[in-house]
Amino acid sequence: xxxxxxxxxxxxxxxLACLREQPSPVARRAPPAxxxxxxxxxxxxxxxxxxxxxxxxxxxxxxxxxVRFLVRVTGGAQPGDRLPLIVALHGLxxxxxxxxxxxxxxxxxxxxAAAAGLDPMGDGYSWFPSRAEAPxxxxxxxxxxxxxxxxxxxxxxARQHPTCGLPVVSGxxxxxxxxxxxxxxxxxxxxxxLPVGGLLPRELWPEARxxxxxxxxxxxxxxxxxxxxxxxxxxxxxDAFRAVxxxxxxxxxxxxxxxxxxxxxxxxxxxxxxxLTSIGCAP
Numbered sequence: 001x002x003x004x005x006x007x008x009x010x011x012x013x014x015x016l017a018c019l020r021e022q023p024s025p026v027a028r029r030a031p032p033a034x035x036x037x038x039x040x041x042x043x044x045x046x047x048x049x050x051x052x053x054x055x056x057x058x059x060x061x062x063x064x065x066x067v068r069f070l071v072r073v074t075g076g077a078q079p080g081d082r083l084p085l086i087v088a089l090h091g092l093x094x095x096x097x098x099x100x101x102x103x104x105x106x107x108x109x110x111x112x113a114a115a116a117g118l119d120p121m122g123d124g125y126s127w128f129p130s131r132a133e134a135p136x137x138x139x140x141x142x143x144x145x146x147x148x149x150x151x152x153x154x155x156x157x158a159r160q161h162p163t164c165g166l167p168v169v170s171g172x173x174x175x176x177x178x179x180x181x182x183x184x185x186x187x188x189x190x191x192x193x194l195p196v197g198g199l200l201p202r203e204l205w206p207e208a209r210x211x212x213x214x215x216x217x218x219x220x221x222x223x224x225x226x227x228x229x230x231x232x233x234x235x236x237x238x239d240a241f242r243a244v245x246x247x248x249x250x251x252x253x254x255x256x257x258x259x260x261x262x263x264x265x266x267x268x269x270x271x272x273x274x275x276l277t278s279i280g281c282a283p
Contacts, residue, residue, distance in 0.1 A: 223256025
């Protein structure tokens, strides 16, 4: 075999490998020192598998899966201050220790609670099975399982700390999907969701319901060049929220792939400031 032919075959194999869904953490940062972390979970296995085992939806009556949070206050605030609560949900394979930096760097006067996914994956976590590698029913059941765990955990967290208003949930990739799933539910208990690079399967789209007040708002951010989580699927989900009365917006970023660009982070900060101001909790 000639060297040119061997090189061509090697390039093809590498290209095909990249088409499989891979972990999607935001840019790695040095883990910040936790100010008030929740108790650490049991030590992970010495040799974790490279991919999360597909979670099985819990049977009726099964206790809710506990959620670990890494909690920090930023913007010069003190742990005992009454603060808005931002719940940060990481992407596939990422960790709260890394992901919390995306929000801590904004310098808002808030309490940030970065949650750890339910299933170990390499040196991070997964919230549910990968969309690219699991049947749709299993993927949808996994998102429900994650929302079932996070919603009551956030409610408890808001009671444990002096909290201004309802929590705001935000996340990237899998965390964006979970943010959508939480805000879609009547028991979600959040003021707004700010998903980045996310989507929501049709089976979990919100239904019209009688309400005594305003529905929570949805502000999404997504690169149009995202090949891992297609922009069009996010657009469809956003449209579904508006169709049943939510205030929902999707901000596109032309040519941006599956990442949180500096412009996205700046816009996310600006939107968080406006949401918190609107609920009387200006950061």
